[in-house]
Structures are given as C-alpha cells and as structure tokens.
Amino acid sequence: MQKPKRTGINGAVKLIRIVSVLAMLGVAGGAGVYAGSANETSKAAKVLLAVFAHPDDETVCAGVLARAVANGWEVRVIFATAGDAGADVSGRNLKGAALGKEREREGASALAALGVKRPPSFLGFGDGTVARSRTQVKERLIKELGGLKPDVILTFGPDGFTGHADHIAVGKATDDAAKEAAPASAVYHAVLGRQLEGWAAVAGVAVPKGTKLPENLVTVDVKQFEAERLGSLDCHKTQWTPEVQARLRDFRRAYSFEEFVWSGGGLGAPGKWVGP
C-alpha cells in the first residue's frame, strides 16, 4: 500500500495529511450503502479495471474486486511499479529487483485470493518514481484503456489514500488517461470516509475533531467477501509484520464496506455507484 518507511503504524504524518484533505472536502456525505447481491449477473461481461502504484494497494478495494468477480465482471488490475523500493519485513531481507519480483508474485496471489482470474499487469516504472514519470504512465495507460474499454475504473484520489506520492501520481495519470482515451469509463477514487477512524487506529493516531466525510461518498457493501479480503491481505508477507497484519485484519473485519468518490466519466455521477 505504501513504502514501509512511510507506512502503517508509522504513518502518523501522512494520516494527518489524509485527514486534512478529508476536512477540506467539507460536508458530510450521506449516500446509502449499495448492498446489491453477490449473485447479480450482468447481461454481458462488464469490465472493471483497477489502477494502482504498488502490489498491496489493491487492498483498498479488495472487497469490490471480489464482488465484481462474483457478479460476473471481468476484472483487470494494473500496477505502475513492482514495489521494488523499501524494505522486506518477511525476514528474507529482499531488496531491489528481487523484492520487486517477490511483490509481483504477492500481488498475483492476492488477486487470485479475491477470485480474479488474470494476474495483474505491471507497467515497470520504478517504485517511488511515478510522480516524475506521470506523463509516461498516462501514455501507457491510454494504450491499455483503448484495448480494455472498462465500464468502471478504480484508482487513488488526490489524497492518495495514504498521501504516498506514487499513489497521488498514479491516480492523476489514470484520471487524465481516462478523460482522454476512455470517457465512457466511470472513474472512482478509493477513499477513507467512515473507515477513517479505524484506519487511524491501525496507524496509532487519533482523527482530529471536526473531520468531515468526503462529499458525495459512495459506500459499497462487501460483507460477503470477508474471507477473500482477509485471504488477500495474507499474501503480502514482505510488506507487513504479523503485528501490522493483525491490525489490518481487525480493520477489515470492523468495516464491511469500501468507500469511493466518483471522479468523472461513464454513467457515474456524484454519489452514484455504477460499479459491481
């Protein structure tokens, strides 16, 4: 989800940044939870594309990915990097390309745990370089979008979920690529709305008083996919120590929904979910 040195329980500074962004977003959103049924079938296979920076970022929408599979959607995931920078907390102390290779494997396992048939695609940008390569990332995404024509695209918003520069940049590149090459795709940003308090507990910090929910928040019920969500978390052994993993598991169990804000395109609209 983020580079270990800036991550999880050490991410107080970034969390404050997230909180500030949320606070700036103002008024409380009041959208209901999209319950739906895991067995709803679409007429033709709709396509859901998730675009993130690092293997493990998919955990921000793991439940929706599992829900998409259950609803008969075709699910594709693109990671801009292999997550080759940073540390390996698994005890093997992998670094650089070796770490990237292992994280690619972890990302593929995590998607398989969610029921996603296709392994993820990796654009091959260096971990930590997405912001300075944003134009090239956008160009690569334009090519991918032209072929895929996704109905829905999930990515990060301007807060990057954790404030990570790669997250913010990949979200912006995705927004821009979609505007240019896939205006029929509804783009949603994964955000922390009602989950923020729980996330703050994972990070070991308090949510500042007066923090408001993002405007036009869309909440998607993923209760039925708890096993898949937890199973996918277990795949990222290089990234989370057992202690952090336990906190993340508690967090996932406590929140049986995932939250998004429509960013533009397709059949979406403020507060309206057109995803699986």
Ligand SMILES: [Zn+2]
């Ligand atoms: Zn990340």
